[in-house]
Amino acid sequence: MNTPGNLKYSKTHEWVKTEGGLTEIGITDFAQDALGDLVFVNLPEAGDTLSVGEAFADVESVKAVSDIYSPVSGTVAEVNDSLLDSPESINSDPYGAWFIRASDVTATEDLMDAEAYEAFCEEEAAKE
Amino acid sequence: MKTVFEWGAPGRRCTILPALDVEEQLPEAPLRDAAPRLPEMSETEVSRHYTELAGQVFGVNNGFYPLGSCTMKYNPSVNEEMARLPGFTGVHPLQEDETVQGCLSVLRTAEEYLCEVTGMDAVTFQPAAGAHGEFTGLLLIKSYHTERGDLKRTKMIVPDSAHGTNPATATMCGYDVVNLASGADGLVDLEALRAAVGEDTAGLMLTNPNTCGLFEKDILEITKIIHEAGGLVYYDGANLNGIIGVARPGDMGFDCVHMNLHKTFSTPHGGGGPGSGPVGCKEFLAKYLPGHRVTGDTGALRRERAEQCLGDMRAFDGNFLVVVRALTYLLMLGKEGLPEISKNAVLNANYMMSQLKDVYPMAFDDNVYHEFVITMEQSVKRGGVSAMDIAKTLLDHGMHPPTMYFPLIVHEALMVEPTETESKETLDEVIRVMKEIHEEAQRDPESIKASPKKAPIGRPDEVTAARNPIIRYRFGEETN
Amino acid sequence: MGTFVVNTEQEQKQMLAAAGKSSFDALFATVPDSVKIDHLNLPEGMSELETAARMEGMAAQNTVYRQIFRGAGAYHHYIPAVVKRVTGKEEFLTAYTPYQAEISQGVLQSIFEYQTMICELTGLDCANASVYDGATAAAEAVKMCVEKKRTKILVAQTAQPETVSVIRTYAFGKDDPVQMIAEKDGVLDPEALKAALAEDSACLFVQQPNYYGNLEDMDAIAAMVKEAGAKLVMGCNPVSLGLLKTPGAYGADIACGEGQPLGLPLGFGGPYLGFMACTEKMMRKLPGRIIGETKDHDGNKAYVLTLQAREQHIRREKAGSNICSNEALCALTAAVYLSAMGPEGLKEVAKQCSSKAHYLQKVLAEAGLQARDAKPFFHEFVTVSETPSSKILEALREKGILGGLPLNEKEILWCATELNTRQAMDEVAEIVKEVRA
Numbered sequence A: 001m002n003t004p005g006n007l008k009y010s011k012t013h014e015w016v017k018t019e020g021g022l023t024e025i026g027i028t029d030f031a032q033d034a035l036g037d038l039v040f041v042n043l044p045e046a047g048d049t050l051s052v053g054e055a056f057a058d059v060e061s062v063k064a065v066s067d068i069y070s071p072v073s074g075t076v077a078e079v080n081d082s083l084l085d086s087p088e089s090i091n092s093d094p095y096g097a098w099f100i101r102a103s104d105v106t107a108t109e110d111l112m113d114a115e116a117y118e119a120f121c122e123e124e125a126a127k128e
Numbered sequence B: 001m002k003t004v005f006e007w008g009a010p011g012r013r014c015t016i017l018p019a020l021d022v023e024e025q026l027p028e029a030p031l032r033d034a035a036p037r038l039p040e041m042s043e044t045e046v047s048r049h050y051t052e053l054a055g056q057v058f059g060v061n062n063g064f065y066p067l068g069s070c071t072m073k074y075n076p077s078v079n080e081e082m083a084r085l086p087g088f089t090g091v092h093p094l095q096e097d098e099t100v101q102g103c104l105s106v107l108r109t110a111e112e113y114l115c116e117v118t119g120m121d122a123v124t125f126q127p128a129a130g131a132h133g134e135f136t137g138l139l140l141i142k143s144y145h146t147e148r149g150d151l152k153r154t155k156m157i158v159p160d161s162a163h164g165t166n167p168a169t170a171t172m173c174g175y176d177v178v179n180l181a182s183g184a185d186g187l188v189d190l191e192a193l194r195a196a197v198g199e200d201t202a203g204l205m206l207t208n209p210n211t212c213g214l215f216e217k218d219i220l221e222i223t224k225i226i227h228e229a230g231g232l233v234y235y236d237g238a239n240l241n242g243i244i245g246v247a248r249p250g251d252m253g254f255d256c257v258h259m260n261l262h263k264t265f266s267t268p269h270g271g272g273g274p275g276s277g278p279v280g281c282k283e284f285l286a287k288y289l290p291g292h293r294v295t296g297d298t299g300a301l302r303r304e305r306a307e308q309c310l311g312d313m314r315a316f317d318g319n320f321l322v323v324v325r326a327l328t329y330l331l332m333l334g335k336e337g338l339p340e341i342s343k344n345a346v347l348n349a350n351y352m353m354s355q356l357k358d359v360y361p362m363a364f365d366d367n368v369y370h371e372f373v374i375t376m377e378q379s380v381k382r383g384g385v386s387a388m389d390i391a392k393t394l395l396d397h398g399m400h401p402p403t404m405y406f407p408l409i410v411h412e413a414l415m416v417e418p419t420e421t422e423s424k425e426t427l428d429e430v431i432r433v434m435k436e437i438h439e440e441a442q443r444d445p446e447s448i449k450a451s452p453k454k455a456p457i458g459r460p461d462e463v464t465a466a467r468n469p470i471i472r473y474r475f476g477e478e479t480n
Numbered sequence C: 001m002g003t004f005v006v007n008t009e010q011e012q013k014q015m016l017a018a019a020g021k022s023s024f025d026a027l028f029a030t031v032p033d034s035v036k037i038d039h040l041n042l043p044e045g046m047s048e049l050e051t052a053a054r055m056e057g058m059a060a061q062n063t064v065y066r067q068i069f070r071g072a073g074a075y076h077h078y079i080p081a082v083v084k085r086v087t088g089k090e091e092f093l094t095a096y097t098p099y100q101a102e103i104s105q106g107v108l109q110s111i112f113e114y115q116t117m118i119c120e121l122t123g124l125d126c127a128n129a130s131v132y133d134g135a136t137a138a139a140e141a142v143k144m145c146v147e148k149k150r151t152k153i154l155v156a157q158t159a160q161p162e163t164v165s166v167i168r169t170y171a172f173g174k175d176d177p178v179q180m181i182a183e184k185d186g187v188l189d190p191e192a193l194k195a196a197l198a199e200d201s202a203c204l205f206v207q208q209p210n211y212y213g214n215l216e217d218m219d220a221i222a223a224m225v226k227e228a229g230a231k232l233v234m235g236c237n238p239v240s241l242g243l244l245k246t247p248g249a250y251g252a253d254i255a256c257g258e259g260q261p262l263g264l265p266l267g268f269g270g271p272y273l274g275f276m277a278c279t280e281k282m283m284r285k286l287p288g289r290i291i292g293e294t295k296d297h298d299g300n301k302a303y304v305l306t307l308q309a310r311e312q313h314i315r316r317e318k319a320g321s322n323i324c325s326n327e328a329l330c331a332l333t334a335a336v337y338l339s340a341m342g343p344e345g346l347k348e349v350a351k352q353c354s355s356k357a358h359y360l361q362k363v364l365a366e367a368g369l370q371a372r373d374a375k376p377f378f379h380e381f382v383t384v385s386e387t388p389s390s391k392i393l394e395a396l397r398e399k400g401i402l403g404g405l406p407l408n409e410k411e412i413l414w415c416a417t418e419l420n421t422r423q424a425m426d427e428v429a430e431i432v433k434e435v436r437a
Helices: A029-035 A088-092 A114-127 B043-054 B077-083 B101-118 B130-147 B165-172 B190-196 B219-228 B237-242 B320-356 B377-381 B387-395 B424-443 B445-449 B462-467 C009-018 C048-060 C081-087 C090-094 C105-122 C134-145 C161-174 C190-196 C218-227 C280-285 C312-318 C328-366 C389-398 C422-436
Strands: A014-019 A022-027 A038-042 A055-061 A065-069 A072-079 A100-108 B122-124 B155-159 B176-180 B201-207 B232-236 B256-258 B279-281 B292-295 B302-305 B372-375 B413-416 C152-156 C178-181 C201-208 C231-236 C254-258 C274-278 C291-295 C301-305 C380-384 C411-415
Touching: A022 A029, A022 A072, A038 A088, A038 B462, A065 C312, B043 C081, B043 C105, B043 C328, B077 B320, B077 C048, B101 B122, B101 B237, B101 B279, B101 B292, B101 B320, B101 C048, B130 B165, B130 B201, B130 B232, B130 B237, B130 B256, B130 B279, B130 C161, B155 B165, B165 B176, B165 B201, B165 C161, B165 C312, B176 B190, B190 B219, B201 B219, B219 B232, B232 B237, B237 B320, B320 B372, B320 B413, B320 B424, B320 C009, B320 C048, B387 B413, B387 B424, B387 B445, B424 B445, B424 C009, B462 C291, C081 C090, C081 C328, C090 C105, C090 C328, C105 C274, C105 C291, C105 C301, C105 C328, C134 C152, C134 C161, C134 C201, C134 C231, C134 C254, C134 C274, C152 C161, C161 C178, C161 C201, C178 C190, C190 C218, C201 C218, C218 C231, C274 C280, C328 C380, C328 C411, C328 C422, C389 C411, C389 C422
Parallel strands: B155 B176, B155 B201, B201 B232, B232 B256, C152 C178, C152 C201, C201 C231, C231 C254
Antiparallel strands: A014 A022, A022 A100, A038 A055, A055 A065, A072 A100, B122 B279, B256 B279, B292 B302, B372 B413, C254 C274, C291 C301, C380 C411
């Protein structure tokens, strides 16, 4: 499992990167592996409001659909439309395949660093 | 197989129509630039193409089809003969009532039978399928609350074992779905239900026997809890085959029901439709029923709108020719034949389960009704074969597999519904095959995982199909 | 009594014992006694022969007309023999939804071919595997257009009343607003449309040909709808598409309609066939089953149910529609019909419908029933006269002819198809003359 040290992680398996005033959000390697081959993604529109813990997108595999939850409250500034044409990039490059960039972030949930997230994933895997 | 577009040649045709006997006159409006690219075929080719396709279709009249929750029983031939009578097929839906007394008799008689079977007071035949019936039933409930001005009832309770159509239907009716977690016994958890109801409860949608094949033994308490909270209870008739003639939803406290004529009442599924999903309700809801009610006396039957008719679910009076088939079946079986359905459906399921439970782990291994659920969870955890692998191996034995991966509350589920129209020797053969597959799965799991081997195609690549959808034939000049 | 249970009583007893059950009662042990019934209050069952006689008796109580001049949403067309033979095959008839692709290639391919034919007829990119009927197709189509800021559904008053009623019923579920756009001279009033279109308009549903058979000025309507940023949903008669400019060519976002004219009998209203097609952009909003082409693991061509994550069995309360079945056998029927007719045959049916309807309008006018609207039309039109509609229709009925649909005591909506002969139309005109004399 790949867990870059420069990112923060949520308990619902999103990763967060803050850079240049924008907060980039995607899903982790652990998440993409658990979800299997992704075939489509439903994305929000720029300008939509984000709230901590609420779904802002969903991803489809052949037999399932899964919500993606926002680790922050704020506004959607940019959307990665290229995922619409190549949802497989979420599987092949989860940390490159960002979903959205958020601005005006007013709240952020308690996020984990890479080490804590890896431990969290191990626990999750053991529960299964 | 060639597609229909690869058959024929320019200029080939069937000779169907006579020459035009009046002056040609086209509409005075823009016409299409180019003809649609339909095949140009002789009748020989049309017949051969579709016969070839039929060779790669498996119907219940071809063989055993234990698709759980789908009630794939044998479709009697007489039903088809009756549905093809010119006295039924040649009738326009907007003919005057006095010229369609036979059709109205069919609807009236079928309504009487279905009311008696479900314990309801009125039935509409307008819904075209089960999901369409659910939509109708929930709109009845919505009409009831709306008329009373009880607009705070915004929540519909749906057990997590329910068919996906239940929550989807609730959303279509504007309700927020409250997912009710089932108890470990696969039944509605009464405490959880009590905690879920309130002033905002519009109703509960329930399948009984439920999708685990179990009868909700606390059904009277369940319906009482909902009614006391001011909600109504909807019966999803998907599993009516398990209790028909033995117990009735109307006596259990349900306020409205849908039935699937294409499940319980032996009409063919047609590869996915047409079905028919009539909805029955108690008297207090009958005034909202959609479409027409058949009223009046024999010989002078009429179509009339109910007093506060909620509208129309579709045009005209439903999938009439499907109702003709179902009525044929109802008339033939009658009072003694109908209870024989559920008794033998439940017997066949219990018999099969009793012979298989030593080798296949059952999600619930007692008091099952017309279907039972195998779980391959342990096998998968050990790295062994999955529910999918078993299903695909059954294809190689000329059998349609059970329903896979449903209900969602059972992991690696295989849901088996043998129905009452299968013989003991068919069941014995299936039991033998399933035991053989189990043995092979222990000995050589990789072989099972590679199945099917004898079907016309191997397992299809569904990921590519969904990522790059090709949903129509690409004619020569197009590339993807 | 009749039965389709296979096992004898003796065998049933053996199986009960093998299952460890003492009796049938033991099988139903968890049903509370208070809800068990000891008998059904119904007539006794019958043999097949008796049942058939009873059903045939009911069929005989209906009037089957030798000539039908009534349409209004259900159309009397010739059904080629090969269509009935092919679609009566038990494999097609008795299969379930093709969940197991490996043994269902035949039905999957037939629907894939049907989807292609619907795309060809409508001039659009994508089609689904069908829905219940034309009216529900329209209701599902307008629902596809509702967005966060565009919620209002505009519906042309000139659409079939049953379709409008179904759109309203579906909209009642979600409390979506529906606004009717008035008609003028038998077609949609462009001024009313202009006034209604606004930033909150989700779409316009308009029927071509409309309920009165008239052809709407679609170019103008499409331009207005597009300019307002709303979606255009066209309800179409599939036979007319053998001849008329396609919804795709008009720039429609969705086309839908009643597929019954393509080989399905009148059957007192059903089963029929709702077809739906849309632009590629809207593909993932299409409700219901969609068949896609792919390959199996050995590279063989294979068809599968695809884009399933849109659907209720996966998306549950978040699905756009609850539909799970389609009208597969009816879709197959339409596909076989279109194969048998071919492009020329379909065009010929459309041409004959149009020509005969124009002839009928002419002879009725000569007999004193004037055309109500001076508009281009396809195969239906409205007449107006002071002679009570009921009187005319009664006179026709006595001769075994089903006249047009009475809209009121002055107006009748007539329809002609390839099944109406010149001789029969002349006869209708004669009867009308006699009634008026």
